[in-house]
Amino acid sequence: MTKRVAFAIAAALALPAALAAEPAQTAQPAQTITVLQCARMLDAAAGKMLGPTTLVIEGKRIKEIRPGADPKPSQDAAAATGANVHVAIMADATCLPGLIDSHTHLTGETSPTGYTDQFRWNVADYAIRSTVYARRTLLAGFTTVRNVGDQANESIALRNAINAGIVPGPRIFTAGKAIGTTGGHADPTDGYRSDLAGDPGPKDGIINNVDDAYKAIRQHYKDGVDVIKIMPSGGVLDESSSADNAQMTIEEIKAIVSAAHDYGFTVAAHAHGAEAIRRAVLGGVDSIEHGTFMNDEDMKLMKEHGTWYVPTIIAGKYVQEMAAKPGYYPPQVAAKAMQVGPIIQATAGKAYKAGVKIAFGTDAAVYPHGQNAKEFEYMVQAGMPPMFVLQAATTHAAELLHKQDQLGQIAVGRVADVIAVPGNPLDDITVMQKVEFVMKEGTIYKESGRPAM
Numbered sequence: 508m509t510k511r512v513a514f515a516i517a518a519a520l521a522l523p524a525a526l527a528a529e530p531a532q533t534a535q536p537a538q539t540i541t542v543l544q545c546a547r548m549l550d551a552a553a554g555k556m557l558g559p560t561t562l563v564i565e566g567k568r569i570k571e572i573r574p575g576a577d578p579k580p581s582q583d584a585a586a587a588t589g590a591n592v593h594v595a596i597m598a599d600a601t602c603l604p605g606l607i608d609s610h611t612h613l614t615g616e617t618s619p620t621g622y623t624d625q626f627r628w629n630v631a632d633y634a635i636r637s638t639v640y641a642r643r644t645l646l647a648g649f650t651t652v653r654n655v656g657d658q659a660n661e662s663i664a665l666r667n668a669i670n671a672g673i674v675p676g677p678r679i680f681t682a683g684k685a686i687g688t689t690g691g692h693a694d695p696t697d698g699y700r701s702d703l704a705g706d707p708g709p710k711d712g713i714i715n716n717v718d719d720a721y722k723a724i725r726q727h728y729k730d731g732v733d734v735i736k737i738m739p740s741g742g743v744l745d746e747s748s749s750a751d752n753a754q755m756t757i758e759e760i761k762a763i764v765s766a767a768h769d770y771g772f773t774v775a776a777h778a779h780g781a782e783a784i785r786r787a788v789l790g791g792v793d794s795i796e797h798g799t800f801m802n803d804e805d806m807k808l809m810k811e812h813g814t815w816y817v818p819t820i821i822a823g824k825y826v827q828e829m830a831a832k833p834g835y836y837p838p839q840v841a842a843k844a845m846q847v848g849p850i851i852q853a854t855a856g857k858a859y860k861a862g863v864k865i866a867f868g869t870d871a872a873v874y875p876h877g878q879n880a881k882e883f884e885y886m887v888q889a890g891m892p893p894m895f896v897l898q899a900a901t902t903h904a905a906e907l908l909h910k911q912d913q914l915g916q917i918a919v920g921r922v923a924d925v926i927a928v929p930g931n932p933l934d935d936i937t938v939m940q941k942v943e944f945v946m947k948e949g950t951i952y953k954e955s956g957r958p959a960m
């Protein structure tokens with residue numbers, strides 16, 4: 508019934524558009540051209556900060572990049588074509604490519620009632636809230652995210668709604684529900700009393716052998732994911748006893764990677780413990796997430812295999828802070844948060860020095876959405892140069908997504924994802940937390956520090 512109504516509406520909408528397309532040259536609405544005047548522009552690919560630069564955006568793409576901050580020539584040229592021209596002047600602001608967060612969970616958020624909410628909330632409750640978190644993330648300057656785990660594939664619906672222009676949010680590459688093993692970090696029934704716990708299987712993202720691994724990946728393909736997330740080690744925010752034990756065999760990881768790569772999916776591996784990291788790298792995963800107890804051997808292996816590291820320092824710091832508040836987490840979780848939280852930042856610094864490839868990621872949801880850019884400050888504190896951390900959230904993260912030819916750079920012909928921050932982030936990285944302009948695919952979502960939608 509509902510389906511038939513939806514088809515009828517779609518058909519009704521499609522009809523006038525088809526008719527309007529008939530007399531091609533007449534009645535075309537005037538194109539809007541946006542001219543951005545930037546005091547500085549980050550050339551992320553070259554690792555250079557350019558001086559005054561003018562960007563011309565037509566439709567969804569970058570049409571022109573000119574040195575100098577005089578918008579007049581572009582304005583005149585655009586006006587001559589009869590287009591509407593919008594000029595955004597960003598005095599003393601730096602324009603950067605739209606930022607990429609390689610590790611978010613847009614359909615949930617930390618809360619002291621989070622552990623009981625899961626017994627009362629339906630998937631729809633998470634989905635509705637996710638639209639608010641997505642908007643907040645976009646307004647913080649993140650035009651793309653890799654979403655690495657939800658409850659029941661509701662992030663796929665969020666991605667589709669954003670792509671259809673129904674709700675504002677970042678471009679999402681989602682893993683759907685994370686894949687793990689029985690009793691492990693992705694088991695949705697950890698800590699439940701036995702008659703409620705059931706026995707989740709590969710269809711629910713829980714595998715216990717090689718055959719299950721293939722089934723789980725193929726199910727994810729059917730469900731419509733873009734990437735795969737696995738849990739080869741214990742984690743902090745579940746009610747099992749270890750944050751870092753190894754929870755998958757190398758054979759299981761190899762099967763996951765082999766199946767995932769068949770479908771063109773990259774594999775992100777949540778791993779805190781050194782042994783779990785070693786197995787994940789040898790199993791062929793594309794990235795290690797968190798990597799808390801990564802040792803020298805792991806770093807060496809990651810360099811050999813070209814494995815990315817996504818540190819998520821902010822998540823470690825936030826859980827440590829919350830664990831000190833009585834009752835915020837169940838006791839088991841608080842103990843693990845105290846163990847893992849303080850370590851990640853130092854590990855990230857060591858991995859940078861060792862030459863491990865690093866992409867920016869935060870574990871948004873573990874801390875409140877929208878604060879993603881604090882990670883830049885924590886990365887710099889860990890010893891990474893400001894230019895490196897900006898590349899981690901642009902060119903590096905795009906490479907991890909296998910989208911380096913489309914995302915992570917401001918260049919002629921590319922999709923127009925552009926943000927601006929006041930001042931120069933190379934002098935003060937905290938300005939990344941004060942994003943005042945956001946454009947995604949040529950549409951302005953924030954201007955002069957205020958939401959434009």
Ligand SMILES: [Zn+2]
Nearest residue numbers: 610612655870
């Ligand atoms: Zn996570």
